[in-house]
Amino acid sequence: MEQKRSGFSGKLGFVLAAAGSAVGLGNIWRFPYLAAQYGGGVFLLCYIILAVTFGFALMVGEIALGRKTQLSAVSAFSTLNKKYSFLGYLAAIVPMIILPYYSVIGGWVTKYLAAFCTGNVAQAAQDGYFSNFIAQPGEATLFFAIFMGLTALIVLFGVEKGIEKVSKFMMPVLVVLSVGVAIYSVCLPGALEGAKYYIMPDFKNFSFTTVIAAMGQLFYSMSLAMGIMITYGSYMKKNVNIESATRQISLFDTGIAFFAGLMIVPAVFAFSGGDKSALGQGPGLMFVTLPKVFNSMPGGGIIGTVFFVLVLLAALTSSISLMETVVSIFIDKFKWNRKITCLLVFGGCVAVGLVSVLGYGPWAEVKIIGMQMLDFFDFISNSVIMPVVALLTCIFIGYVVKPATIIEEVEQDGAKFKSKKLFVVMIKYVSPVCILLILISSVLNAFGIIKI
Numbered sequence: 001m002e003q004k005r006s007g008f009s010g011k012l013g014f015v016l017a018a019a020g021s022a023v024g025l026g027n028i029w030r031f032p033y034l035a036a037q038y039g040g041g042v043f044l045l046c047y048i049i050l051a052v053t054f055g056f057a058l059m060v061g062e063i064a065l066g067r068k069t070q071l072s073a074v075s076a077f078s079t080l081n082k083k084y085s086f087l088g089y090l091a092a093i094v095p096m097i098i099l100p101y102y103s104v105i106g107g108w109v110t111k112y113l114a115a116f117c118t119g120n121v122a123q124a125a126q127d128g129y130f131s132n133f134i135a136q137p138g139e140a141t142l143f144f145a146i147f148m149g150l151t152a153l154i155v156l157f158g159v160e161k162g163i164e165k166v167s168k169f170m171m172p173v174l175v176v177l178s179v180g181v182a183i184y185s186v187c188l189p190g191a192l193e194g195a196k197y198y199i200m201p202d203f204k205n206f207s208f209t210t211v212i213a214a215m216g217q218l219f220y221s222m223s224l225a226m227g228i229m230i231t232y233g234s235y236m237k238k239n240v241n242i243e244s245a246t247r248q249i250s251l252f253d254t255g256i257a258f259f260a261g262l263m264i265v266p267a268v269f270a271f272s273g274g275d276k277s278a279l280g281q282g283p284g285l286m287f288v289t290l291p292k293v294f295n296s297m298p299g300g301g302i303i304g305t306v307f308f309v310l311v312l313l314a315a316l317t318s319s320i321s322l323m324e325t326v327v328s329i330f331i332d333k334f335k336w337n338r339k340i341t342c343l344l345v346f347g348g349c350v351a352v353g354l355v356s357v358l359g360y361g362p363w364a365e366v367k368i369i370g371m372q373m374l375d376f377f378d379f380i381s382n383s384v385i386m387p388v389v390a391l392l393t394c395i396f397i398g399y400v401v402k403p404a405t406i407i408e409e410v411e412q413d414g415a416k417f418k419s420k421k422l423f424v425v426m427i428k429y430v431s432p433v434c435i436l437l438i439l440i441s442s443v444l445n446a447f448g449i450i451k452i
C-alpha cells in the first residue's frame with residue numbers, strides 16, 4: 001500500500017524534532033556516567049572537540065543524503081549506488097539493536113517517575129533501591145512494556161502529529177529545569193570539588209579509552225551512524241538550511257548533556273563525601289544519584305516529579321525516532337501497512353528487550369565477553385557497528401557520491417555552506433582515519449588482546 005511521506009512544517013519543526021531525537025537518555029543518563037567514569041573534564045573536552053568537527057560533518061552529510069533522496073536509510077544508499085545498499089542495511093540494524101534496550105532504560109525512568117508521583121522520594125533515594133528494582137524481572141518488565149507501548153502508540157499517529165507536537169512543547173522546559181537543578185547540585189556541600197573534576201580537564205586522567213568512549217557517545221547522542229538523520233532529512237523541506245539546523249541541533253544536544261553532567265557528577269562527590277570510587281558506577285549512576293539530590297532539596301518531591309516527566313518525554317521522543325526509523329524501513333522496503341508494521345516491531349522489541357531485563361536480574365551470571373546483556377547490546381551498537389557505519393558513510397560521501405553531491409544539497413535554495421572546507425577535510429581524511437584507529441583498538445580491547 002502506497003503511503004504519502006509526511007513532512008515537517010518548517011525549520012523550527014525540523015530542528016526541534018531532530019533535537020528531540022538527539023536529546024534523550026543518551027544525554028541525561030549515558031553522558032554523565034561516562035564523563036564520571038572516563039576522567040571528567042578531559043572527557044568533556046574530547047567530546048566537545050569531536051562534536052564540532054566530525055559530529056558536525058557526519059550530521060550534515062546524513063541529513064543531506066536523506067533530503068536529496070527523499071528516502072530512508074536502506075533505500076537512500078542503494079538509490080545513489082547499488083553496490084552500497086549493504087550500508088543501508090547495516091545502518092538499519094543499529095536502531096533495531098538499540099530500541100529494545102533503550103526502552104528498558106526508559107522503563108527505569110518510568111518506574112522512578114511512578115515512585116516520585118506516589119511520594120516515595122525518600123525510599124527512592126536509599127542505597128539499594130535501584131539494585132533491588134533491576135534485580136526483580138517482574139517489575140522491570142512491566143515498566144519496560146509500558147514505555148515500549150507508549151512509543152508504539154505515538155509512532156502509530158505519524159510524524160507530524162506525534163513527534164513535532166511533543167518536541168515543541170517539551171524541549172525548552174527541559175533546558176530550564178536542567179539548568180536549575182544543575183545550579184542546585186553544584187551548591188551542595190562538597191559538590192564544588194566534583195564540579196571542578198567535571199569541568200577542568202586534568203590530562204593525568206586522559207587515556208585512549210576516553211576518546212573511544214567519547215566517540216561512541218557522540219554517535220549515540222547525536223543519533224548518527226544509524227540512518228536516523230537520513231530518515232529525518234528525507235522529511236525536511238528544501239528551503240530549510242541544513243548547516244544551521246545541524247549547528248542548532250548539536251548545540252541543544254551538547255548543552256543538555258553538559259547540564260545533565262553538572263546535575264549528577266558534582267552530586268556524586270557531595271553524597272559520597274568525595275569518594276572517587278563512586279564515579280565508576282556505570283549505568284546506574286543517574287538513578288542512584290538524582291533521587292538523593294531531590295530528596296535533599298526543599299520541594300524536591302515536586303521538582304523531581306517534573307524532572308522525571310521531562311526525562312520520560314525526552315526518552316520518548318528519542319525512542320519514537322528509533323522506532324519510526326525501523327518502521328519506515330519496513331514500509332519503504334516491503335510496502336507493509338503502518339499499523340501492522342508497528343505491531344510487529346513492538347512485538348519483536350518486547351521479546352529482545354526481555355533479554356536485557358533478565359540480564360540484570362535472574363540471568364546476571366550470563367555474560368558475553370565479560371558484559372551483561374544490556375551492556376553488550378550497548379557495546380555492539382555503539383562501539384562496533386556505529387563506527388563501521390560511520391566509517392563507510394565517510395567513504396561513501398567522500399569517494400563514491402563525492403562531497404560535491406552533499407554540498408549541492410546543502411546549498412539548495414541559495415543557502416551558503418559556510419564550513420564547506422571543514423566538511424570536506426573531515427569527511428575525506430580526518431574522520432575515516434580516526435574512526436578506523438578507534439574501532440580496531442576498541443575491539444581488540446574488548447577481547448582482551450590489548451589493554452588500553
Ligand code: PHE
Pocket residue numbers: 021022023024025026027095098220221222223226228318319321322
Ligand atoms: N540520541 C538519543 C539520545 O541521546 C537516543 C538515540 C539513540 C536515539 C540512538 C536514536 C538512536 O538519547
